[in-house]
Amino acid sequence: MALYSRVSGSVGMITLQNPPVNALSAAVRQGIVDMMHRALSEPEVKSVVICGQNGKFCGGADIREFGAKMTGPPLVPMVHLIEAASKPVVAAIEGIALGGGLELALSCHYRIAHSKATLGFPEVALGLLPGAGGTQRLPRLIGVPAALDLITTGRHVTAAEARQLGIVDEVTDLNAVDAAVKFAQSVTGKSLDARRISTYPCPRPPDLDAIFERAMQQVRRSARGAIAPGTCVQAVHAAVTLPYAKGMERERELFSLLFTSGQARALQYYFFAQRAVSRWSTANGARWDTSKPRPVRKAAVIGLGTMGRGITVSLAQAGFSVVAVETQEQQLSEAKQAVSGMLERGAKRRGVPLAHDKIKYSCSVQAVADVDLVIEAVFEDMALKKTVFQQLSAICKPGALLCTNTSGLDIDELASQTQSPELVVGMHFFAPAHVMQLLEVVYGPRSSPEVVATAMQMGKKMGKVSVAVGNCRGFVGNRMLKPYLEQAFFLLEEGATPEQVDQVLEEFGFAMGVFKVSDLSGLDVGWKVRKSDGLVSPASTGTSARIRGGSRYSPLGDLLCERGRFGQKTGRGWFQYDKPGGRVAKPDPWLHGFLEEYRAQHGLVARRIDHQEVLERCLYALINEGFQILQDGIAAGPEDIDVIYVLGYGWPRHRGGPMFYAGQVGLDKVVERLEHYQQIHPDVPGLQPCSLLRKLAASGNPAIHKWREVIQKPRSQL
Numbered sequence: 001m002a003l004y005s006r007v008s009g010s011v012g013m014i015t016l017q018n019p020p021v022n023a024l025s026a027a028v029r030q031g032i033v034d035m036m037h038r039a040l041s042e043p044e045v046k047s048v049v050i051c052g053q054n055g056k057f058c059g060g061a062d063i064r065e066f067g068a069k070m071t072g073p074p075l076v077p078m079v080h081l082i083e084a085a086s087k088p089v090v091a092a093i094e095g096i097a098l099g100g101g102l103e104l105a106l107s108c109h110y111r112i113a114h115s116k117a118t119l120g121f122p123e124v125a126l127g128l129l130p131g132a133g134g135t136q137r138l139p140r141l142i143g144v145p146a147a148l149d150l151i152t153t154g155r156h157v158t159a160a161e162a163r164q165l166g167i168v169d170e171v172t173d174l175n176a177v178d179a180a181v182k183f184a185q186s187v188t189g190k191s192l193d194a195r196r197i198s199t200y201p202c203p204r205p206p207d208l209d210a211i212f213e214r215a216m217q218q219v220r221r222s223a224r225g226a227i228a229p230g231t232c233v234q235a236v237h238a239a240v241t242l243p244y245a246k247g248m249e250r251e252r253e254l255f256s257l258l259f260t261s262g263q264a265r266a267l268q269y270y271f272f273a274q275r276a277v278s279r280w281s282t283a284n285g286a287r288w289d290t291s292k293p294r295p296v297r298k299a300a301v302i303g304l305g306t307m308g309r310g311i312t313v314s315l316a317q318a319g320f321s322v323v324a325v326e327t328q329e330q331q332l333s334e335a336k337q338a339v340s341g342m343l344e345r346g347a348k349r350r351g352v353p354l355a356h357d358k359i360k361y362s363c364s365v366q367a368v369a370d371v372d373l374v375i376e377a378v379f380e381d382m383a384l385k386k387t388v389f390q391q392l393s394a395i396c397k398p399g400a401l402l403c404t405n406t407s408g409l410d411i412d413e414l415a416s417q418t419q420s421p422e423l424v425v426g427m428h429f430f431a432p433a434h435v436m437q438l439l440e441v442v443y444g445p446r447s448s449p450e451v452v453a454t455a456m457q458m459g460k461k462m463g464k465v466s467v468a469v470g471n472c473r474g475f476v477g478n479r480m481l482k483p484y485l486e487q488a489f490f491l492l493e494e495g496a497t498p499e500q501v502d503q504v505l506e507e508f509g510f511a512m513g514v515f516k517v518s519d520l521s522g523l524d525v526g527w528k529v530r531k532s533d534g535l536v537s538p539a540s541t542g543t544s545a546r547i548r549g550g551s552r553y554s555p556l557g558d559l560l561c562e563r564g565r566f567g568q569k570t571g572r573g574w575f576q577y578d579k580p581g582g583r584v585a586k587p588d589p590w591l592h593g594f595l596e597e598y599r600a601q602h603g604l605v606a607r608r609i610d611h612q613e614v615l616e617r618c619l620y621a622l623i624n625e626g627f628q629i630l631q632d633g634i635a636a637g638p639e640d641i642d643v644i645y646v647l648g649y650g651w652p653r654h655r656g657g658p659m660f661y662a663g664q665v666g667l668d669k670v671v672e673r674l675e676h677y678q679q680i681h682p683d684v685p686g687l688q689p690c691s692l693l694r695k696l697a698a699s700g701n702p703a704i705h706k707w708r709e710v711i712q713k714p715r716s717q718l
């Protein structure tokens, strides 16, 4: 809703009231319309100020209403009412003016912003475009190039940049509402003709066509199949080529086209999913709202390899005092240099103070005796990690949290090395750890709720999105990656090429296909895991070479590693690179020859494999494992899995995530296709639809937010 009050005698004050971000719900829109009519009708009122409660102007349209039938006054007539007002209307922008909130402000005749406010059109991140005149007013106010930048990127700008661009008229460090009231009084009675932005001519810079061509090329390059960015360019183009009213019609057409698209639904689902994961729960009943995190002031990192260095930087940048330990002198000095460089670059990029003084380096584990939390990031070897945990358990002060950055080893086995297994939890960062936003917080059966709460909170303080998951081989992300990679290998055996498989996945929206990712992270990483799982065997020919534990296995990755082809780092992997460390993947004739030879050796006949089969086998195998993870209670809900895959594994955000995508395809369709491939490949258990997936499909493809009800039913009934 919206409150109305009269201030300073002649100023009508309209205050948006819809916590937490004063989103423009039906009630708020109705309130604004009613209060505007009231202010315009009261003769004593000479001007109007619009502001938001709790120091936030407006977070835009109420996204929670998108799934329901529209009620209340539409946005466009509301902004027209304000712009056409006969009395000056001043927007007092505190905190945020985003999306429909900025459109509301642009319909006002003046905008006063607090210096800490941020403004922007983030609609593109929701698969939409500014649909209440933003694409028609912003280019008229600030010019085409700047408008295209803000609308196609969705980036937020500071009040200072908004002033410089001409979006706001004044920036104040004082109370913006008071400043707006004074301003409103100062413009009372002045003509408003020059303040109605929709009446402005849209600037036509000489190289207009080139500007739009460049913008369209830019969004095509970065969109990876997302349709909203290109549609935003079209809408702004209408502002230049059409009179305002016609431009608004075009904006409405393009908006509804996006609003009804699957991508918009996927991006809105993801918006709430990324917020839902903070309301975590564990399989043994611990919850976000009943588990109190412990205070952490001082942390430590053991092992300063690539991951340890990134974690150290991320902790220091978040303001924690850090003890960084590396027992090898040489490694320690190299790490010091690397960490300093990362801190300097980060400080320059983010305009924040350097955090060098936050870090103390040491060669001795003894140095961590007084810290509140330790993150172990040594080499991915169970025996080595066990030794470290035994040391930490003996050295650390009582109550210190012992966390491990392992990417898939048994958390509880490490906990058994300590006197206090309840203090052990996994904090699985993703490379580069100071950049990647995802953190898998892995709780073991003995991890205490406070310890999980503390690790989740640490992640948030480090600017991460923390997702709580249960302890199992590979946790959630890497566990689902296994069947995905397995299918990719099998497709090569049956006739596909790495370029073909990667092209299909990149057209789907992945930044990189499975084989380029494998080359980037190093084929030897997976090889080591397969060796420790006892999967790698010397047998190179005959059936035994391609069977493990009664199931089909492809030794292709192992054979490449035996030939020293570890990917980018060796300049050769599934693709060839111009030199070791090269980044540009090129098809490798040697590999094609090797595949033909391999197929001949194993009596495999290559066949034509179409786009659909590549996509379905790779994605449905991964999705099926996701349902198995939900069934096992390793992840509490589909949102947890989708956030992990979007932030940690490059799943295209405009596809919502693997679980949301399965819902969009139709669970019955996923079951039917898995069964189809399982019939052809009976020796691949990963293609056998898991019972939770079957159950959900059989219960009529319930909407994804209904899955938890089925999942939470006692597992025995599944």
Ligand SMILES: C[C@H](O)[C@H](C)C(=O)SCCNC(=O)CCNC(=O)[C@H](O)C(C)(C)COP(=O)([O-])OP(=O)([O-])OC[C@H]1O[C@@H](n2cnc3c(N)ncnc32)[C@H](O)[C@@H]1OP(=O)([O-])[O-]
Binding pocket: 020, 021, 023, 059, 060, 061, 062, 063, 064, 075, 096, 098, 099, 100, 101, 103, 122, 123, 126, 128, 129, 130, 131, 132, 134, 272, 275, 276
């Ligand atoms: C025609 C028109 O052109 C079109 C069509 C539109 O206008 S489309 C809409 C365009 N607007 C946006 O895209 C802004 C989206 N919001 C944000 O970017 C951020 O929220 C934030 C504003 C920068 C605050 O960040 P935060 O980190 O401080 O808190 P939070 O955890 O994110 O959010 C705090 C709580 O507020 C909820 N929330 C935030 N914005 C909301 C919105 N616009 N509608 C409904 N709920 C919203 C959010 O779900 C969470 O709820 P809960 O989880 O606590 O239950």
